[in-house]
Amino acid sequence: MTTPPAAFRLSGVDVQLGGKPVLQDLSLEIGAGEHVALVGPSGAGKTTLLRAFTGVIGPRKGYVEVDGVRLDQLKPEELRSLRSQIGFVHQDHSLVPNLRVSQNVVAGRLGQRGFLSALRSMMRTKKEDLQEVHQILERVGIGEKLFQRTDSLSGGQQQRVALARALYQQPTCLLADEPVASVDPARARSLIRLMVELAKEDGWTLVVSLHNLNLARDFFPRVLGLRHGKVAYDGPPSALCEEQIHDLYHLEETAFGEGR
Amino acid sequence: MARAADFAGLGGKESSHRVRVLTGILAAGILAFLGLGLDGSGLLSKGDGAVLVREFFVAALQPALDYESGGYLPADAPPFLLKVAKGLWGTLVYAIAAISLSFVFGMLLGVLASESFWATRGKAWGVVRWSIRISLTAMRSIHELLWALLLLAALGLSPAAAVLAIFIPYTGTLAKVFSEMLDESDPRPSYALSQIGASQSRVFLFARLPRTLPDIAAYTFYRFECAVRSSAVLGFFGFTTVGLYLKQSFENLHYHEVWTYLYALILVVLVLEAWSAQLRRRFVV
Numbered sequence: 001m002t003t004p005p006a007a008f009r010l011s012g013v014d015v016q017l018g019g020k021p022v023l024q025d026l027s028l029e030i031g032a033g034e035h036v037a038l039v040g041p042s043g044a045g046k047t048t049l050l051r052a053f054t055g056v057i058g059p060r061k062g063y064v065e066v067d068g069v070r071l072d073q074l075k076p077e078e079l080r081s082l083r084s085q086i087g088f089v090h091q092d093h094s095l096v097p098n099l100r101v102s103q104n105v106v107a108g109r110l111g112q113r114g115f116l117s118a119l120r121s122m123m124r125t126k127k128e129d130l131q132e133v134h135q136i137l138e139r140v141g142i143g144e145k146l147f148q149r150t151d152s153l154s155g156g157q158q159q160r161v162a163l164a165r166a167l168y169q170q171p172t173c174l175l176a177d178e179p180v181a182s183v184d185p186a187r188a189r190s191l192i193r194l195m196v197e198l199a200k201e202d203g204w205t206l207v208v209s210l211h212n213l214n215l216a217r218d219f220f221p222r223v224l225g226l227r228h229g230k231v232a233y234d235g236p237p238s239a240l241c242e243e244q245i246h247d248l249y250h251l252e253e254t255a256f257g258e259g260r
Numbered sequence: 261m262a263r264a265a266d267f268a269g270l271g272g273k274e275s276s277h278r279v280r281v282l283t284g285i286l287a288a289g290i291l292a293f294l295g296l297g298l299d300g301s302g303l304l305s306k307g308d309g310a311v312l313v314r315e316f317f318v319a320a321l322q323p324a325l326d327y328e329s330g331g332y333l334p335a336d337a338p339p340f341l342l343k344v345a346k347g348l349w350g351t352l353v354y355a356i357a358a359i360s361l362s363f364v365f366g367m368l369l370g371v372l373a374s375e376s377f378w379a380t381r382g383k384a385w386g387v388v389r390w391s392i393r394i395s396l397t398a399m400r401s402i403h404e405l406l407w408a409l410l411l412l413a414a415l416g417l418s419p420a421a422a423v424l425a426i427f428i429p430y431t432g433t434l435a436k437v438f439s440e441m442l443d444e445s446d447p448r449p450s451y452a453l454s455q456i457g458a459s460q461s462r463v464f465l466f467a468r469l470p471r472t473l474p475d476i477a478a479y480t481f482y483r484f485e486c487a488v489r490s491s492a493v494l495g496f497f498g499f500t501t502v503g504l505y506l507k508q509s510f511e512n513l514h515y516h517e518v519w520t521y522l523y524a525l526i527l528v529v530l531v532l533e534a535w536s537a538q539l540r541r542r543f544v545v
Contacts, residue, residue: 056455084457094452096471107466111457122466162452169456 005068007205012062037216038209040226046209084111087166089176097151108168156187173205319515347502354491358426370438400432481536
């Protein structure tokens with residue numbers, strides 16, 4: 001093989017949740033280092049797709065490859081080790097609210113450390129580790145929050161902590177599932193900008209599901225539109241015409257009204 | 261239209277069920293009253309009772325600061341207020357000993373009795389969980405006063421008997437409540453950690469457990485207050501808590517002294533409550 005394997009490759013993937021088809025015969029490829037925005041109406045399968053990328057949800061048919069390795073052929077420990085290399089930012093409530101910011105960030109390496117070293121890092125973080133955490137928090141713009149209780153931070157700041165936790169993993173990829181859905185618009189924009197900048201600096205593959213098409217347009221060279229569990233659009237945002245946008249969100253306007 | 265009718269039918273079924281349950285509860289209440297012959301006449305005290313009650317409540321306005329005259333007072337008796345303090349101290353010591361033991365075992369058994377701890381382990385382990393749950397139920401279905409009676413017979417009037425009498429039912433209660441708190445805590449932080457490769461035991465230890473600790477601490481403080489009351493009551497059996505002195509004063513009809521003990525006990529509970537509220541506000545794991 002001359003070309004490096006794709007960061008993520010899906011081949012004919014079918015996923016059902018509670019008996020309902022969520023992803024249907026889905027095949028796609030995301031190259032290493034690519035930045036992709038995942039758009040589409042609620043219920044289109046964006047979250048499921050992101051979870052399938054790390055094998056948290058297994059397909060009924062087809063298979064998922066990460067860096068050329070098929071997830072269904074990995075042992076549980078190998079799968080965990082692979083996940084520990086992939087950062088994941090959730091919509092919200094992914095941090096332990098009554099821990100300090102530093103502890104939530106340190107938890108990023110729980111999948112990489114031995115048990116005792118994990119315990120030690122959480123209970124009594126070493127000075128070097130704290131310095132590293134502090135530097136990461138500086139990079140995401142909240143260095144001064146190091147020792148604060150996490151739930152004393154605003155929603156946008158907590159998402160920066162989640163991002164810092166992902167950074168602390170030293171990942172190769174960052175997946176983010178509607179990371180700005182609970183953040184006000186102005187801060188949402190700066191958070192997405194930060195993610196893209198960090199991805200460029202550290203050379204990550206970045207896949208972010210977004211509800212807001214403008215953010216997808218402004219920051220991502222590739223937009224992947226999902227509808228009914230299938231790829232409805234795949235290409236640069238510039239080629240996305242009004243009709244396609246309407247198609248992508250059509251379902252939501254008619255069946256769900258305003259949507260989430 | 262058909263759907264609306266379906267919903268109406270469903271609603272009707274639901275509410276008639278509710279009516280039946282409520283009627284059942286009401287009937288049980290009425291039957292219990294009739295069975296005990298509670299018709300209100302029992303509330304009127306007979307003979308000297310009224311005088312005693314009046315005397316008792318009037319004494320509430322003047323709690324004693326020194327021994328009341330009458331009754332036997334040994335020559336080496338400590339000053340009255342010192343005796344009150346001694347009683348309170350004894351009460352606290354028994355309660356602290358019992359609740360600390362209960363907390364340790366309650367945590368251990370609470371984790372083992374929780375569903376989330378065994379979540380990814382084999383079904384066979386369910387046997388362990390259920391046998392623990394059943395033992396916990398047995399521990400707490402016997403009240404601490406009954407445990408005290410049993411243990412007094414077995415161990416005599418030793419401090420161990422009193423501590424065990426509180427420890428056993430309290431451990432059962434703490435463990436049960438802890439296990440439920442663990443199972444009901446927000447799963448999303450745990451989910452996020454397993455998403456990035458943390459094993460289930462680590463997820464439990466670093467997300468679920470710390471997430472639940474403030475609730476666990478708050479509930480333990482509440483049970484500590486209860487333990488103080490239980491410890492006080494155990495004095496009636498002769499353990500040197502405030503209950504012992506209270507009982508003696510009551511038997512001597514020294515109601516002013518009784519009220520001093522009662523007020524002191526209330527004060528202790530209030531102080532504990534203020535302290536625990538303050539700790540909870542500042543609690544960071």
